[in-house]
Amino acid sequence: MCRIGSIKCREAVPPSLALRLMLPQQEGHDNSGFALVMQDLEGAFSHYKETPLLSLATTPEGLRLVADHMAALGFVQLAQWVPEVDNRAGLNMAAMPRYVFSNYDWPEVYRYRGQKDREELLLDTRLALRRLLEEHDAGYVYSFWPDVLTLKEIGDPADIAAYFRLWDDDGRLVARNIVAQCRQNTNYGIVRYAAHPFFLQGHTLCANGENTLFTRNREFQQSLHRGYTGFESDSQCLLYTLHYVHRELGWPLTYYKHVLTPLPAAEAAAREDGEVLGLIRESLAQLEINGPNAIIGLLPDGKMLACCDAKKLRPLVIGSGEGDDGDMVAMASEVCALNAILPARDKEKDIYPGERELVVVDNGLELQRWLQ
């Protein structure tokens, strides 16, 4: 089982805070990996919030391939941050030769295009880079989106942090939203793409659990959208469903939960909106999950969400702190994680989302609890 966590903070915080959130949960993961997505960046990236940021783990050859491809597309590199890694012997991790985080200016033809076109370009570019790197076995591309940075690696989370000098807190890598996971997906072999959180067009998601309807989800999603690809982990389906409901269909966020875990037919039929719920269920039956899953998601506008499957077998807790706790909301698989970074919070106010509940945290750190 993996462990998941997230932090949403008024002030930008370093990834070491996410590590402090994740490491106490170590009994629940196997030290086989660590991954995080940071959104609403400050520090080294504060001047480039509007330009897409590419997160890569690659080989020197891959770096050249990517540079050529980006140049051919008309992307102009504005900035690049290469972590100064601590390459000492004995660290338990499988490092790639190069980690590159580059900001690009939009190609000339996209300078006056609309938001939608730009978002499609970013997706197509990432997918093309992924194919390119796969063809040459030259690395991985995790995200390509403004103000979003993704780091994933195989190994012991503490050692991975040491390698990237994440413990140093030098102020260059900080963000207001961080979603993190410890342990790689082991169901289908350890590959970097299988590590949560997953990212697609501004939507980030990580999950703790097993998607028992993975096959059914995947078969349907494969033809829904070109971005629904990979499927190295069964939890990727949960991201794609979020993306589909929220972005493609444009439905209010609460319907994500209705799609994942529809109400029992009799219960839905008795409601005023029963007909709508019935239609949604009929139409999107292939996206249902039968759990068990605990889900943390992050939307393009910075809203963070949490929910569970209808079996509610995987734990998830949400705590918020003020003042000494730095005005933040944190989510985690286990409450010990919250105790580590929000020791002074009022524990009575912790939220353990129910099987019918969706919790949304907005950018003012206000929590909305919505019952299905």
Added chain:
Amino acid sequence: MAPVKRKAPKEEVPAQAVSVNDLPWLVRHDAGRCVLCGACTAACTFGAIEAKLPPRGASAAEREMRKEAGEGGRPVIVQKAEAAHACTGCGMCEKVCPAGAIRPVRNLDNRWAVLSRTHGEPARRGGRGGRSVVEAPPRERTLDAVVIGRISQMTDPALDSERHTFELRSPLGRLLRPGELPLRVEDGRLVLAGETPPVRWIYPVIFSDMSIGALSTRAWEALALAVAWLNEECHLPVRMSSGEGGVPTRLLESERLKYFILQIASGHFGWNRIIESLPRMKADPAAVLIKVGQGAKPGDGGLLPAAKVAPHIQAIRGVPGATLHSPPNHQGLYSIEEAVQKMHLSMNAAFGFRVPVAVKCAASATSVAVYNNLLRDPYHICGGFFLDGMLGGTGAAYSVSLEHTGHPVVSVVRDCYRAAAGQGLQGRIPLWAGGGIGMNGDAAADAFKLVCLGADGVVLGRLLLQLLGCVGNEHGRCNACNTGHCPAGICTQDPRLVRRLDVDAGAQAIVDYMRAFDAELRKLLAPVGNSALPVGRADALVATRKDVADRLGIAYAC
């Protein structure tokens, strides 16, 4: 017609004459135990046995002495050596014999394959696939080589089949793609802003289309009674297809019509009454099912032999007493899209567009092409695709059709599902599979496996008749549904035979089986951790045969 008998001169061996040993079943009679009650000869609907005084070996003097003493011979039950009166092995004689003196036994040395065709007519029989010649082994079933191999444990826990709430419902009707739903966002909520095709969520079992002419009225009534009971007392929304041949007016005008799927086939039998009843209908039927073909005799139409066309059947169908043939095709239909749309539009219109309309076809190598055409139909007309596999069939069919034509249902269901999934259209037109479901008595297991392979539900036919008391099987026992002499009173209109069937007991047997089916289905859903039907969840299955695994695209296990 019996074969021509030649009276052989005494010196000549009658080599070409039919003997009892040429027939598929031999009647064993123990004269020592026989109490001479005559029940067996009275019960035998095929006239296969008769009481006779056997010639006895005795000298002329001895015969004379017996005659003087007033001793007659003792009659024995003998089997007729005639193909037209061949014993079918139904065993009614055994059931009625108070002394256990008589029973049929399988005759492995028969010449039935030849004898059954000697009168210039193709061999016919009822029942379903499997071989009528008794020595043939039963057909190996694909579903038996598939087991549910993905058992949830530890990380994805199994459910408690006794306590967990399961939702065992399947759609019947056209389901729209999410982008096609007429929904609008209003104050942060989705609201309905248009019409959608009618969809019924029903139990994943439909009672197959066996017409009121193919069955006896009592058998049909028992099925209908069971359906009503299952719905109203057991809360299992099972639906029953009427079969081609119409529905009694009282049912058409009853609230309970909602449990029935009205079938229309190429003969349109019974539809006058249905149309005439429309203004007085209190409820809509569950669906309309257009039968294009069936699994027992694919490419053939329906056939109701004259022997079974009783007066009340004539009345319902509006056709005088004659052998009723429903043609093998719908006249005037020349393309999948146009023809089916025409029919659907008229059927839809007849019921105010409130009733889903589905199509039933015999499973075929072309089923995927038909399904693809229906899926791509932009008008969302087709509300269900019923695939009838070659092991299906209850009524009269030519043996050659039953045994040598058709397509197994399992792979064609899988192919259809995968074809739809490849286009992201799975679930748009519900797939229902029939044909041999529950042949081994385990209908729930068969249903679960077919659901995992892509079916939304299954259609049961012959199994229901067996629950009513049918003794026919796949190994050549009875299968006389086509003769009008059904010894169980199920497939006959002979009033004396129909009375053999106890309607209430029959309905009770079906209800009990379905309750067991429901519990068994939960027992299969629980270990894979699914509380709703896992349609298309083929990863829950493994095959113990490599060829089956490869064909169905599931894991191989050994």
